[in-house]
Amino acid sequence: MSLLSLHEISKKFPQSKQFAVKDISLEIGEGEILAIVGENGSGKTTLLKLIAGMEHPDSGQIIYSGQTIVNGKTATPANQRGVGVVFEDYALFPQMNILENVRCALHQQEKNAKQIAKDSLALVGLEDSFGSYPHQLSSGQRQRAALARALSSRPELLLLDDPFKSLDTRFKNEISEDLRDIVKNSGVTTIFASHHAKDALSVADRIAILHKGKLQQVDDPVNIYKSPANAYVANFFGKRNEIIATPTEDGFYSGFGFISDPNSKNYTEKVKILFRSEDAKIKKSTEQPLSGEVVRTLYYGDHQIVKLVDDEGRQISIKAAPNRHFVKTDRMFFTIGKYEIEEAF
Numbered sequence: 401m402s403l404l405s406l407h408e409i410s411k412k413f414p415q416s417k418q419f420a421v422k423d424i425s426l427e428i429g430e431g432e433i434l435a436i437v438g439e440n441g442s443g444k445t446t447l448l449k450l451i452a453g454m455e456h457p458d459s460g461q462i463i464y465s466g467q468t469i470v471n472g473k474t475a476t477p478a479n480q481r482g483v484g485v486v487f488e489d490y491a492l493f494p495q496m497n498i499l500e501n502v503r504c505a506l507h508q509q510e511k512n513a514k515q516i517a518k519d520s521l522a523l524v525g526l527e528d529s530f531g532s533y534p535h536q537l538s539s540g541q542r543q544r545a546a547l548a549r550a551l552s553s554r555p556e557l558l559l560l561d562d563p564f565k566s567l568d569t570r571f572k573n574e575i576s577e578d579l580r581d582i583v584k585n586s587g588v589t590t591i592f593a594s595h596h597a598k599d600a601l602s603v604a605d606r607i608a609i610l611h612k613g614k615l616q617q618v619d620d621p622v623n624i625y626k627s628p629a630n631a632y633v634a635n636f637f638g639k640r641n642e643i644i645a646t647p648t649e650d651g652f653y654s655g656f657g658f659i660s661d662p663n664s665k666n667y668t669e670k671v672k673i674l675f676r677s678e679d680a681k682i683k684k685s686t687e688q689p690l691s692g693e694v695v696r697t698l699y700y701g702d703h704q705i706v707k708l709v710d711d712e713g714r715q716i717s718i719k720a721a722p723n724r725h726f727v728k729t730d731r732m733f734f735t736i737g738k739y740e741i742e743e744a745f
């Protein structure tokens with residue numbers, strides 16, 4: 401069942417010419433983790449603020465827990481929505497230790513407030529740091545403390561704005577795994593915004609891609625990655641290789657060789673063959689129709705990227721196992737497993 405439904409939500413700030421978000425319709429199920437992903441300025445924070453009640457839309461409806469909380473310009477105040485929010489700066493009080501920080505988020509009359517605060521901190525793995533002050537914690541720990549504070553009041557819905565933003569890569573990987581466990585263990589429906597596409601893939605149940613305030617695709621991580629709805633979504637997860645090719649009766653001719661494909665009949669003009677580096681496979685046999693000259697290899701520990709050029713110097717990248725040795729100027733043979741065809745011009 402949907403906990404939250406957005407219907408054609410639009411918002412334009414008075415000083416701005418463009419809509420920050422435009423015609424957004426979304427459903428979020430109970431217990432679900434939804435990632436809102438997009439570049440800087442794509443409208444992620446605005447969307448979270450509209451859900452939280454910190455901004456008001458120009459038009460559209462929001463239904464939350466069966467109640468219409470926004471209907472055009474009529475809206476339930478933020479403090480009556482029961483939504484927990486963690487925005488980028490974490491907003492922990494510097495003069496309070498983290499137990500006090502979490503406790504003060506609870507209602508004064510709340511029985512067992514101290515125990516609830518301790519349990520929330522234990523949930524995020526900070527049971528040994530009750531007495532620490534925010535400045536004594538790493539940014540990842542501060543982020544967890546802010547998460548504990550938001551979870552302590554047991555919101556039905558938790559909104560996290562870019563929870564990975566100020567974390568270095570090593571820590572980010574750790575936190576993104578933890579974040580999924582923490583919110584799933586708490587059972588709280590969660591929406592988080594991120595401009596890191598790959599973090600969203602491992603944390604979210606579903607991903608909503610925003611571009612210039614408009615939703616491009618909402619789907620589970622596998623479908624978003626494997627079946628992107630458009631070129632913007634596809635390139636958001638890493639730029640794809642692009643081979644320009646000429647259609648014939650039974651395939652496409654390119655600078656890297658012939659790609660046999662009966663779909664070529666549907667094209668009359670040059671096309672782009674688009675594929676990810678991991679969708680090409682290196683082959684030993686010289687009978688493979690596709691090949692290029694090795695110009696560079698980049699080593700990443702668990703894999704390498706081999707850069708190949710055709711006779712005219714156009715470059716593509718192919719993912720390879722980390723233990724293989726490639727020699728510059730060698731000819732490398734490959735096949736492409738999965739690709740998309742687009743008209744080139």
Ligand SMILES: Nc1ncnc2c1ncn2[C@@H]1O[C@H](COP(=O)(O)OP(=O)(O)OP(=O)(O)O)[C@@H](O)[C@H]1O
Nearest residue numbers: 413415416420439440441442443444445446447595
């Ligand atoms: N208070 C405001 N007044 C005017 N324009 C605003 C305001 N807040 C956001 N905007 C504009 O709305 C658009 C969306 O901004 P928003 O902060 O929602 O994007 P974002 O995806 O969260 O970006 P980032 O990743 O940089 O945080 C931007 O063009 C931004 O300049």
